[in-house]
Amino acid sequence: MSTIHTLSILVTNEAGVLSRVVDLFSGRGYNIETLTVAPTIDRNYSRITITTFANNEAIEQVCKQLHRLIPVLKVSDLSVNEALEREVVLIKLQVKDEDVDKVLRIAEVTGAKVIDITDKIYTIQIVSDEKQIQALIELIKPYGYKEFARSGKVAISKN
Amino acid sequence: MAKELFTGAEIFLKSLEAEGVDEIFGYPGGVILTIYEALYNQKAIKHYLVRHEQAAVHAAEGYARVSGRPGVALVTSGPGACNTITGIANAYYDGYPLVVFTGQVGTNQIGNDAFQEADIVGITRSCCKHNYLVKDVKDLARIIKEAFYIATTGKPGPVVVDMPKDILTAKTTFNYPSEVKLVGYNPTYKGHPLQISKALKMLKEAQRPVIISGGGVLQAGAHHELTKLAEMLEIPVAHTLMGKGTFPESSPLSLGMLGMHGNYWANYAVVHADVIFAVGTRFNDRITGCLKRFARDSQVIHIDIDPCSISKNVKVDIPIVGDAKNVLSSMIDELCTKALLVDHKAKDKWLNQIEEWRKKRAIPECPSDKLSALKVIETLYEYTKPFKPIVCTEVGQHQMWCAQMFKMDEPRHFITSGGLGTMGFGFPAAMGAAVADKNALVLNIAGDGSIQMNIQELATCMDYGFKVINCVINNGYLGMVRQWQEKLYHKHYSETKISSPDFVKLAEAYGAKGIRVEKEEDIIPAIKEAMEANCSVFIDFVVENFEMVYPWVLAGQPLNKVLLSNSQEI
Numbered sequence: 250m251s252t253i254h255t256l257s258i259l260v261t262n263e264a265g266v267l268s269r270v271v272d273l274f275s276g277r278g279y280n281i282e283t284l285t286v287a288p289t290i291d292r293n294y295s296r297i298t299i300t301t302f303a304n305n306e307a308i309e310q311v312c313k314q315l316h317r318l319i320p321v322l323k324v325s326d327l328s329v330n331e332a333l334e335r336e337v338v339l340i341k342l343q344v345k346d347e348d349v350d351k352v353l354r355i356a357e358v359t360g361a362k363v364i365d366i367t368d369k370i371y372t373i374q375i376v377s378d379e380k381q382i383q384a385l386i387e388l389i390k391p392y393g394y395k396e397f398a399r400s401g402k403v404a405i406s407k408n
Numbered sequence: 409m410a411k412e413l414f415t416g417a418e419i420f421l422k423s424l425e426a427e428g429v430d431e432i433f434g435y436p437g438g439v440i441l442t443i444y445e446a447l448y449n450q451k452a453i454k455h456y457l458v459r460h461e462q463a464a465v466h467a468a469e470g471y472a473r474v475s476g477r478p479g480v481a482l483v484t485s486g487p488g489a490c491n492t493i494t495g496i497a498n499a500y501y502d503g504y505p506l507v508v509f510t511g512q513v514g515t516n517q518i519g520n521d522a523f524q525e526a527d528i529v530g531i532t533r534s535c536c537k538h539n540y541l542v543k544d545v546k547d548l549a550r551i552i553k554e555a556f557y558i559a560t561t562g563k564p565g566p567v568v569v570d571m572p573k574d575i576l577t578a579k580t581t582f583n584y585p586s587e588v589k590l591v592g593y594n595p596t597y598k599g600h601p602l603q604i605s606k607a608l609k610m611l612k613e614a615q616r617p618v619i620i621s622g623g624g625v626l627q628a629g630a631h632h633e634l635t636k637l638a639e640m641l642e643i644p645v646a647h648t649l650m651g652k653g654t655f656p657e658s659s660p661l662s663l664g665m666l667g668m669h670g671n672y673w674a675n676y677a678v679v680h681a682d683v684i685f686a687v688g689t690r691f692n693d694r695i696t697g698c699l700k701r702f703a704r705d706s707q708v709i710h711i712d713i714d715p716c717s718i719s720k721n722v723k724v725d726i727p728i729v730g731d732a733k734n735v736l737s738s739m740i741d742e743l744c745t746k747a748l749l750v751d752h753k754a755k756d757k758w759l760n761q762i763e764e765w766r767k768k769r770a771i772p773e774c775p776s777d778k779l780s781a782l783k784v785i786e787t788l789y790e791y792t793k794p795f796k797p798i799v800c801t802e803v804g805q806h807q808m809w810c811a812q813m814f815k816m817d818e819p820r821h822f823i824t825s826g827g828l829g830t831m832g833f834g835f836p837a838a839m840g841a842a843v844a845d846k847n848a849l850v851l852n853i854a855g856d857g858s859i860q861m862n863i864q865e866l867a868t869c870m871d872y873g874f875k876v877i878n879c880v881i882n883n884g885y886l887g888m889v890r891q892w893q894e895k896l897y898h899k900h901y902s903e904t905k906i907s908s909p910d911f912v913k914l915a916e917a918y919g920a921k922g923i924r925v926e927k928e929e930d931i932i933p934a935i936k937e938a939m940e941a942n943c944s945v946f947i948d949f950v951v952e953n954f955e956m957v958y959p960w961v962l963a964g965q966p967l968n969k970v971l972l973s974n975s976q977e978i
Contacts, residue, residue, distance in 0.1 A: 261592060310720060317714070318538075319538045320592050
């Protein structure tokens with residue numbers, strides 16, 4: 250049975266590493282749901298966080314194959330552990346005057362923040378987990394969003 | 409005093425020398441002219457000019473297979489580099505160590521669609537163990553050191569080093585590193601002691617055990633250990649195509665090859681085994697048949713140096729990640745510390761059962777009175793046996809017949825493309841074998857289809873005096889595909905009838921020797937004549953068109969559904 254898996258992959262920070270990692274997924278026909286990459290505190294290394302739908306056997310095989318790549322140092326399947334996950338979402342809305350209060354209230358209860366207001370354009374930001382982000386999207390939909398951008402997950406294990 | 413400066417091209421050659429490389433295969437071109445200039449001025453490294461870059465890589469692999477040392481190929485950018493892909497993929501699938509050096513356009517031109525530019529690092533990413541684009545001449549020596557280290561350690565494989573033109577002319581000092589630092593690369597050699605004990609316990613208690621010996625045993629140089637363990641525990645051994653020579657086929661415990669065209673009894677033993685002990689094999693579909701039915705009632709112990717091979721196809725009960733030689737030695741050591749109690753009654757029953765199965769053999773059928781391909785290969789084997797030939801093959805029917813006929817007691821004497829199944833591999837690989845072992849009798853047993861894929865290398869053989877005896881099993885068809893069409897596609901021989909040049913005249917045109925054989929009594933005289941010749945030879949064995957390879961387990965069928973003759977219904 251396919252479930253969502255979050256893989257945290259520590260790699261050396263050099264050109265071409267990301268394509269090696271991504272190729273492993275595309276070469277086996279897996280779709281990457283989300284992908285984030287950034288250097289760690291030690292800039293010699295980067296962390297790649299990938300979420301993907303796959304069954305357990307397939308994920309085990311992908312993890313082994315990732316390990317086989319020379320620039321890959323560590324691969325963790327965070328879905329099997331208790332992990333903390335966060336994602337950043339930016340939503341640009343064109344809000345009618347009569348809806349402004351409602352939109353602001355939705356932002357407040359979902360923990361989102363208005364980060365920019367220009368003439369009738371409100372941009373809100375939420376940093377949260379999948380569940381909370383989904384709740385915000387459902388609530389805000391009726392008010393007509395203009396643009397929507399999400400970062401993809403970053404995750405860290407609890408212990 | 410200022411330190412001496414060297415160009416990238418000089419550093420390249422000095423690094424090869426430091427790695428102990430003295431023979432390479434290659435083809436020059438625009439962007440690597442500086443290397444060829446540096447080659448011109450030295451004597452430490454011998455370069456063999458091939459006629460096609462693909463052949464350079466296959467030759468390097470043939471060299472690696474016979475010598476156990478990494479093979480090296482050097483080609484130019486763009487088309488030169490692209491032509492190496494099949495060779496690189498072939499070595500990757502079968503796990504042989506190669507370092508392939510490709511030229512690249514200057515760093516300021518990369519990505520600009522320059523003349524003879526190809527993104528070879530991108531193209532080879534999925535078919536090599538690792539690859540590098542050198543961006544600073546100061547990195548060159550380190551990268552070459554790493555490339556050889558990665559190619560030869562863990563599960564061996566090909567590594568590609570792409571060298572832009574300006575890197576080869578830039579200058580720096582030369583310090584060849586004495587060790588590599590690769591934090592993300594630490595192959596496991598030593599098996600887990602607990603797993604080893606568990607495996608031994610299972611093997612000792614097994615009533616119907618069988619060993620499957622693969623190419624990993626050869627790579628690890630573990631054939632003596634495997635033989636010793638099998639003999640101590642009295643376990644019969646089946647080998648894969650890549651595992652040929654890892655267990656002496658003359659031993660009564662040898663079951664020969666298993667799989668699609670393996671022995672009936674080898675397949676039956678594997679199907680009926682209660683414990684399968686697989687060493688250095690990745691359970692390719694050609695040896696498992698229908699996966700769902702494979703090892704359904706048996707427990708599986710699997711040693712492999714590559715964790716990816718474990719539980720990829722077949723679910724394993726006791727996995728042991730490690731080098732076959734290391735793990736098998738530990739097993740033998742542990743066995744020696746305790747009194748060994750083999751249940752002879754159960755073992756005898758099992759071995760007797762296998763003896764019963766041994767009576768079931770494929771029935772050779774030659775539909776007409778033309779020369780039989782099987783007879784040719786059998787005679788080649790019998791006649792050349794005392795000379796311990798290195799036997800290379802191409803891919804197809806002749807390859808399977810050779811795997812069945814040639815009984816090997818030693819590793820590194822049967823050179824064939826297993827995983828990728830590359831037609832055109834055999835002849836250049838045979839060239840590489842001839843370079844690796846200059847006194848060996850080198851045979852390339854080929855089909856009339858395969859040989860035409862890299863036939864141009866006869867010119868290379870003539871230039872350098874390599875002696876390869878090409879035995880062309882000429883049946884006028886792409887035989888293996890035709891065999892499938894006969895049984896599975898209503899005898900619709902769609903595009904499998906293939907014509908050939910007059911191989912005798914062709915050989916002569918290259919200055920080589922050509923012999924044609926159409927009658928059984930001419931086989932041995934032809935082999936004798938070929939062996940006496942002082943150059944490469946083509947023997948054109950004109951054989952029956954419609955012979956079939958049996959035993960045959962059709963693709964997707966379980967291993968015990970073995971066809972033994974053409975009259976058997978599928």
